[in-house]
Amino acid sequence: MSPKLATGNTAPKLAFASRLPAPAPADPVSLLARNNAAIRKIDYLGGDQLFCQGEEGRAVFYVQKGRVKVTTVSKSGKEAVLSILHAGDFVGEGCVANQPVRTVTATALTNTTVLSIPKQEMMRVLHQERHFSDFFINYMLTRSSRFEEDLTDQLFNSCEKRLARALLRLAGQNEDGTPKGAIPTVNQETLAAMIGTTRSRVNLFMNKFRKLGFIEYSDMLKIHSSLLEVVQHD
Structure with missing residues (x-):
């Protein structure tokens, strides 16, 4: 059955719609590229460290392929695995919140490809690109919720x-x-x-x-x- 055409003030609405900006790219890589962010693609072998606990945080990493283990070590030397990250995850974002040094170590579990986004570039794009800012905020809220679930799991299950x-x-x-x-x-x-x-x-x-x-x-x-x-x- 052919779709029925609406009657009335259709033309002005269509004209208005034609002037709307094109939809923003759906993925963060496209959004970063659209804003000419100085990002660098890095390949790691399984076992390689992206960064170590105690280092100065100079960049945020976006995982494109592979898996990354995030760990922390207590003063007594006991290690805990905080999370295993996959493609689509960020790691090292604490530097954007003025975290002076890394509080965790990030290690590639498998052959892994990441995008390294310098701290200042990350902050610039977050301020200039609303779509990227919305994406990143939603990602961080989702991950915060996941951490709450993990804590509940640890305490009660x-x-x-x-x-x-x-x-x-x-x-x-x-x-x-x-x-x-x-x-x-x-x-x-x-x-x-x-x-x-x-x-x-x-x-x-x-x-x-x-x-x-x-x-x-x-x-x-x-x-x-x-x-x-x-x-x-x-």
């Missing part, structure tokens, strides 16, 4: 449930909420540091999850949607 949630988080989600599937294997020491337990406990539950068919692992770690049962079970 069992080790088994924390591990299941961490694995699902690492896998990422499809639009229907199911895990995306296979990811590069993460060593058990890293998983233990992420959820605040020992490697032996992680090994115990990983074996349990595999026997129940929730996960498969060899060269890659495959997460099945059935693992959601562990997180949803009270």
